[in-house]
Amino acid sequence: xxxxxxxxxxxxxxxxxxxxxxxxxxxxxxxxxxxxxxxxxxxxxxxxxxxxxxxxxxxxxxxxxxxxxxxxxxxxxxxxxxxxxxxxxxxxxxxxxxxxxxxxxxxxxxxxxxxxxxxxxxxxxxxxxxxxxxxxxxxxxxxxxxxxxxxxxxxxxxxxxxxxxxxxxxxxxxxxxxxxxxxxxxxxxxxxxxxxxxxxxxxxxxxxxxxxxxxxxxxxxxxxxxxxxxxxxxxxxxxxxxxxxxxxxxxxxxxxxxxxxxxxxxxxxxxxxxxxxxxxxxxxxxxxxxxxxxxxxxxxxxxxxxxxxxxxxxxxxxxxxxxxxxxxxxxxxxxxxxxxxxxxxxxxxxxxxxxxxxxxxxxxxxxxxxxxxxxxxxxxxxxxxxxxxxxxxxxxxxxxxxxxxxxxxxxxxxxxxxxxxxxxxxxxxxxxxxxxxxxxxxxxxxxxxxxxxxxxxxxxxxxxxxxxxxxxxxxxxxxxxxxxxxxxxxxxxxxxxxxxxxxxxxxxxxxxxxxxxxxxxxxxxxxxxxxxxxxxxxxxxxxxxxxxxxxxxxxxxxxxxxxxxxxxxxxxxxxxxxxxxxxxxxxxxxxxxxxxxxxxxxxxxxxxxxxxxxxxxxxxxxxxxxxxxxxxxxxxxxxxxxxxxxxxxxxxxxxxxxxxxxxxxxxxxxxxxxxxxxxxxxxxxxxxxxxxxx
Numbered sequence: 001x002x003x004x005x006x007x008x009x010x011x012x013x014x015x016x017x018x019x020x021x022x023x024x025x026x027x028x029x030x031x032x033x034x035x036x037x038x039x040x041x042x043x044x045x046x047x048x049x050x051x052x053x054x055x056x057x058x059x060x061x062x063x064x065x066x067x068x069x070x071x072x073x074x075x076x077x078x079x080x081x082x083x084x085x086x087x088x089x090x091x092x093x094x095x096x097x098x099x100x101x102x103x104x105x106x107x108x109x110x111x112x113x114x115x116x117x118x119x120x121x122x123x124x125x126x127x128x129x130x131x132x133x134x135x136x137x138x139x140x141x142x143x144x145x146x147x148x149x150x151x152x153x154x155x156x157x158x159x160x161x162x163x164x165x166x167x168x169x170x171x172x173x174x175x176x177x178x179x180x181x182x183x184x185x186x187x188x189x190x191x192x193x194x195x196x197x198x199x200x201x202x203x204x205x206x207x208x209x210x211x212x213x214x215x216x217x218x219x220x221x222x223x224x225x226x227x228x229x230x231x232x233x234x235x236x237x238x239x240x241x242x243x244x245x246x247x248x249x250x251x252x253x254x255x256x257x258x259x260x261x262x263x264x265x266x267x268x269x270x271x272x273x274x275x276x277x278x279x280x281x282x283x284x285x286x287x288x289x290x291x292x293x294x295x296x297x298x299x300x301x302x303x304x305x306x307x308x309x310x311x312x313x314x315x316x317x318x319x320x321x322x323x324x325x326x327x328x329x330x331x332x333x334x335x336x337x338x339x340x341x342x343x344x345x346x347x348x349x350x351x352x353x354x355x356x357x358x359x360x361x362x363x364x365x366x367x368x369x370x371x372x373x374x375x376x377x378x379x380x381x382x383x384x385x386x387x388x389x390x391x392x393x394x395x396x397x398x399x400x401x402x403x404x405x406x407x408x409x410x411x412x413x414x415x416x417x418x419x420x421x422x423x424x425x426x427x428x429x430x431x432x433x434x435x436x437x438x439x440x441x442x443x444x445x446x447x448x449x450x451x452x453x454x455x456x457x458x459x460x461x462x463x464x465x466x467x468x469x470x471x472x473x474x475x476x477x478x479x480x481x482x483x484x485x486x487x488x489x490x491x492x493x494x495x496x497x498x499x500x501x502x503x504x505x506x507x508x509x510x511x512x513x514x515x516x517x518x519x520x521x522x523x524x525x526x527x528x529x530x531x532x533x534x535x536x537x538x539x540x541x542x543x544x545x546x547x548x549x550x551x552x553x554x555x556x557x558x559x560x561x562x563x564x565x566x567x568x569x570x571x572x573x574x575x576x577x578x579x580x581x582x583x584x585x586x587x588x589x590x591x592x593x594x595x596x597x598x599x600x601x602x603x604x605x606x607x608x609x610x611x612x613x614x615x616x617x618x619x620x621x622x623x624x625x626x627x628x629x630x631x632x633x634x635x636x637x638x639x640x641x642x643x644x645x646x647x648x649x650x651x652x653x654x655x656x657x658x659x660x661x662x663x664x665x666x667x668x669x670x671x672x673x674x675x676x677x678x679x680x681x682x683x684x685x686x687x688x689x690x691x692x693x694x
Contacts (some may be wrong), residue, residue, distance in 0.1 A: 003165075003287060003288040003289075004165045004168055004284075004286075004287055004288065005288055005307075006167070006286075006287075006288045006291040006292065007283045007284065007286040007287060007288070007291065008140055008165070008168055008289070009096075009099070010283045011137070011140060011168070011171060011281075011283045011284065012092070012099045012104075012141055013092075013093055013136060013686045014276070014277075014279070014280030014283065015088045015104065015133060015134060015137045015280055016090075016092035016093040016099070016107075017089070017276070017280075018130060018133075018273045018276055018277045018280060019085060019088075019089035019092075019107045019111065019130070019134065019492075019635075020085075020086055020090050020093060020633060021273045021276070021490040022111065022127075022130060022272075022273055023081075023082045023083075023085035023086040023089060023110070023490055024082070024086045024087075024271065024626075024629060024630055024633060025490070025491045025630060026082050026114065026274075026494075027079060027082035027083060027654065028186065028491075028621070028624075028626040028629060029080065029084065029493070029495070029530060029620070029626070030075060030078050030079050030495055031347055031414065031509050031526035031529070032495070032528075032530035033121050033494065033495070033529045033530070034073060034074070034075050034078055034117065034118075034528040035075040035454075035460075035517065035526050036073070037522075037524040037525075037526050037527070038075070038519070038524075038526055038527060039123070039495070039512055039515045039516050039527060039532075040074070040119050040120070040512055040515060041074075041453075041594075042064075042074040042075050042117040043073060043075065044079060045072040045074075045116070045117045045525065046062070046064060046065065046074055046117060046120065046694075047059070050422040053065075057299075059436070060115035060116055061109075061112055061116060061436065061437060062112070062113035062114075062117060063077075063109060063110065063112055063113040064077045064078065064116070064117060064657055066083070067080075067396050070608075070610055071610065071611060072608070072611060072614075074117065074612065075103060075684065076165040076611060077663055078114060078117065079335065079614050079618070080115065080614060081114055082110075082365065083112055083614075084339050085107055085110040085111065085619065086633075088103060088106060088107060091103075092104070092107075093228070093637060094637065094641070096611070099141055099142075099242060100141055100142075100143070101138045101139070101141045101142075101143060103141075104134060104141050105138045105139040107134055107137075108131065108134035108135050108137075108138060110373070111127075111130060111131060111134060111437065112131055112437065112638065115127055115131065115438070119500060121494040121495070121512075122205060122396070122494075122497065122512075122635055124492075125274075125441070125443055125444075125445060126271075126273065126277060127440040128443075129174075129178065129277060129441070130273070130439055131282065131438045131439075132174060132438065132439060132440060132441055133171070133174065133280070135173055135437075136167060136170050136404075139167035139170070139397060139400060139401075140168050140171065140626070143393075148384060154435075166394070166397050166398060166401055167397055167400065167401055168284055169284070169401070170282055170404055170405065170421050170657055171283075171284040171410065172243050172244070172284035172285065172400055173405065174232070174241075174408070175243060175258075175278070175281040175282060175284060175285075176240045176241075176243050176244070177412050178239075178281070178443045179235070179239075179240045179258065179278075180236065180237060180445045181442070181444045182231070182236050182239040182443060182444055182445040182446070183233060183235075183236025183237035183240075183410065183413055184200075184237060184415055184444070185238055185415065185444035185445075185447045186233070186236075186446065186447065187233075188415065189447045189448050190492050191447070191448040191449055192595070193449035193450065193452060194229070194416055194448075195231065195446075196222065197225075197226040197229045197335070198222075198225070198226065198229075199226040199229055199446075199449045200226075200228050200229055200232075201218075201225045202223060202449055202451055202452055203446075203449060203557070204217045204218040204268055204269075204555040204557070205451070205455055205556060206449070206450055206451030206455045207268075207269050208269075208477075208496070208497055208500040209269065209270035209476055209477065209485070209486070209488065209496065209497070209500075210268065210269055210270070210407055210485075210625055211267065211268055211269060211270060211487050211495075212484050212485050212566075213267045213268050213483075213556075214268040214269060214485060214557075215485070215557050215566060216617070217268050219557075219560060221644050229338075230331060230335050230337070231409060231465075232261070233591055234257075235257045235260075235261045236261075238327055238330065238331075239253075239257050239258075239327075240254070242254040242323070242609075243284075243285060244665060245302075245323070246316075247316045247319055247320050247323075248287065248289075249320055250319075250323060250431075252285065252286070252290060253283035253287045254285055255282050255286060257523065258278070258282045258283065258285075259279060262275040262279050262282075263382050266489060270476075270486070270487065270488045270490060271489065272490055272492035273490045275489075276490060277426075293473065297582060304556055309642070310487060310578045316676055330407070332459050337345045343656075351461070353364075355471065362447070369446045369485070370652065374414070380554075387440035392615065394627065396448070400536065402692040403430065404440065405425065405440065405484060406424070406426070406430060406431075407425040407430055407431045407434065407440045408440040409423060409427055410427055410428055410440070410444035411431070411441055412424060412439050412440075412442065414442045427521070449605060451503060452568070454554030454555065454556055455478070455554065455555040455556065456504060456553075456554060456555075456572070457478055457503050457552070457553060457554070457555045457654040458499055458502055458503045458550050458551070458552055458553075458571070458575050458576075459471055459472075459479060459550065459551050459552075459553055460472040460517075460548065460549075461519070461548070461549050461550065461551065462540050462547065463544030463545055463546065463547045463549075463578075464537065464543075464545060464546050464547075464550075464593050465546070465547075466546070466547050466578065467494075469549070470540075470545075471492050471539075472520070472539065472540075472541045473531075473532070473537075474493075474495075474496055474499070474531050475489055475493065475496075475530075475531065475532055475533060475625075476496045477493075477496040477499055477500065478492045478555055478567055481565050481566065481567045481568065481569065482512050482564055482565055483566065484566050485566065487627075487628045488626075489561045489627075490630055490631050491626040491627045493530070493626070495516075495530045495531070498510065498512065498552070503552060503575075505576075507550070507575055507576045510679055511589075511593035512590040512592060512595075512596065513550075513594045514586065515590065515593075517550075517576065517579060517586065518543065518581075518586065518595075519543060520540075520544065520548050521545065521546075521548055521579075521581045522544060522581070523540070523543070523544030528541070529622070533623075533625050533626075545578050547578050547579065548576075548579060548580075549574070549576055549577060549578040549579070550575040550576035551571060551572075551574060551575055552571075552572045552573050552574070553570060553571055553572060554567045554569050554570045554572055555568070556569070565574040570636055578675065595659050
C-alpha cells in the first residue's frame with residue numbers, strides 16, 4: 001500500500017489555511033455582530049451561574065471566560081482569539097514545526113470558544129465541519145518532525161511508525177459522511193425538484209450568494225441541468241463508497257470526481273471556506289506515489305515481474321472496469337438516460353417514487369483497513385523495547401480512533417431512524433458526553449430546493465418622514481437590479497447569509513432581525529459597516545433614519561436580452577412594519593425575544609495596553625473590505641512560499657572541496673540504491689542529504 005505522509009502534510013496545511021480564512025473573516029465582523037453596539041452582543045451569552053470554574057468551563061467550553069482576567073470584555077476577547085487564531089494558522093501553513101498537535105489543539109479550542117458565543121450567526125454546517133476536522137488534525141499531526149531527511153530509526157521498517165496514518169482514515173470517514181449524507185437527504189426529503197431532476201434550474205438564482213457565472217449557468221439548456229443533477233447524485237451517493245475501495249485507481253477517480261464537483265460549486269456560488277475544506281478532506285484519498293509525480297521510467301521499474309503480482313494487477317484492473325461499468329449501468333437504468341440525436345439533447349425521466357433510496361452505507365469494512373496495515377508494521381519492529389515504545393502511541397491512537405468512529409455513528413444514523421434506535425447504547429452515551437464539544441456532527445446540504453416560485457429577498461428601507469423611502473443596499477446580497485453578483489469567497493458575510501434565511505419565513509422566525517432594525521435606527525456604525533464598509537455608500541450615513549421597514553420581493557435572474565440588468569423582481573408583501581425608536585411594537589418584539597439588554601455594558605479598559613493594541617489593529621484594518629483582507633493574506637502566503645523556494649538550502653552552491661572531491665564506486669552504488677524508489681515506502685521516507693525548506 002502506498003504511503004500517506006505527503007497527503008497528511010497537505011491535509012495539515014489545508015486545515016491551517018481554512019482556520020486562517022475562518023478566523024480572519026469572522027474578525028472583520030465581530031464589532032457589528034457581537035460588540036456592545038452589535039446585533040447580538042456576545043456579553044449576554046456569558047453570565048456566571050455561580051458554578052465552579054471547571055464545571056462552568058465544561059458546560060460552556062470557551063476560553064472567553066478568562067477574558068476579564070486580561071482586562072477585556074467578551075467582544076474584545078473574541079477579537080483577541082480571532083487574531084491569535086489567524087496568526088497561529090498562518091504560522092502552521094508556512095512552517096512545518098508549527099504543524100504540531102498542540103498548535104491544532106489551540107486552533108480547535110479557539111474556534112470552539114468562538115462558536116459558543118456565536119449564536120445564530122455561527123450555526124452553519126461548515127462551522128461544525130471545521131471543528132470536527134480541526135480535532136482530527138490534532139490526531140493526524142505528528143508529535144515531532146517526520147524523519148524525512150534522516151535515516152530510518154533502527155527497528156522501524158522504512159521509517160514508518162505503526163501508528164502513522166491511523167487517525168487519517170477518520171478524515172476519509174468524515175468525507176464519506178459529509179458527501180453521502182448530502183446526497184441521501186436530497187432523496188429522503190421527497191423534494192419534487194430533486195426527484196424531478198429540475199433542482200439546478202432553480203439553484204443558481206436562489207442560492208444565497210451567487211457569482212456572475214451563476215447567471216450564465218442558469219441560462220444553460222434544461223436537459224443539461226437535469227444531466228447535472230444526475231451527476232450530482234452519482235458523485236454524492238454512488239462514488240463515496242469508493243473512498244474505501246482496495247484498488248488505488250478507484251480512490252483516485254473518487255478524488256477527482258469530488259474535486260470536479262467542488263470546483264463547479266466555487267465557480268457558481270460564494271460558499272466561503274466550505275469547498276476548500278471539502279477539498280482538504282479529500283486529500284485522504286491520495287497517497288505518496290500520486291503526489292510525488294514519479295517519472296515514467298520509475299513506474300516501469302515498479303511493474304510487477306512475478307506472476308502472482310501480475311495476476312493481482314489484472315484482477316484489480318478487472319474490478320476497476322466492473323465498478324465503472326456498474327456505475328454507468330446504474331445511472332442509465334435509474335435515470336432512464338436517452339440521447340435524442342435529432343435534437344442533440346440528452347433526455348432523462350423523472351425518478352419513480354416507489355420506495356426509499358438506500359440510506360445506510362457505513363463503510364465500516366473499509367474502515368478496518370488501517371488496523372490491518374498497522375498491526376504488521378508493529379510486528380516488524382525489532383527489539384522488545386522498540387516494540388513497547390511503538391505499542392504505546394498505537395494503543396492510544398487506536399483507542400481514540402475507535403472512540404471517534406463510534407461517536408460519529410450516532411449523528412450519522414439520523415438519516416435512518418430505525419438504525420439510529422438499533423445503535424449500541426454505549427455509543428449513545430459516549431456521544432451524549434462529548435456532544436457539546438462538536439467532535440461529530442450530522443450533515444446534509446441542500447435538503448430541499450427553495451425559491452421554486454422565485455427567490456425571496458428582504459429589502460430594508462429607511463425614511464425621515466415616513467413617506468419618502470430609500471432602500472438600504474447591502475454589499476453582497478442581491479438588491480440593486482443593475483449590480484452584478486459579487487465574488488467574496490473565501491469570506492462569509494454572515495449577516496447577508498442570515499438575511500437569506502430570514503426571507504424564507506416571517507420575521508418572527510428570525511428574532512435577531514428586530515435587533516438589526518434597532519441598531520439602524522440608532523445609527524450604530526459597527527452594524528452599518530456590515531451593510532456598507534464604505535460609509536458614504538450608506539444612504540443614512542449623516543443622520544440615522546427616523547423610520548425603518550422591510551419589504552419582501554421575489555427575485556429572478558434577468559433574461560439574456562435585458563441589457564444592463566442582472567436581476568428582475570416583483571413586490572410580494574411587507575416583511576417588517578414601519579417602526580421608529582420607542583415604538584411599542586419594536587419594544588415588544590425586543591422584549592419577547594429577550595433582546596432588551598438593560599444592564600449597562602462593562603467599561604472598556606482604555607488604559608489597558610492589550611485593549612489599546614486591539615483598538616489600534618482594528619483602526620488599521622477597518623478600511624479594508626473583508627474579501628480584500630483575505631486575498632491579501634493568501635497573496636502574502638504565496639509570496640513567502642516563493643521566497644522559501646528561492647532561498648531554500650537547495651539553492652546553496654557547493655563548496656570547492658565538494659566539487660572536486662572524487663566519488664568512490666561504493667558511494668555511487670549506495671547513492672543509486674537510495675535514489676531508486678521502493679514499493680510500499682512513502683517518498684517522504686527517502687533520505688536526501690540536505691533538508692528541504694518547510
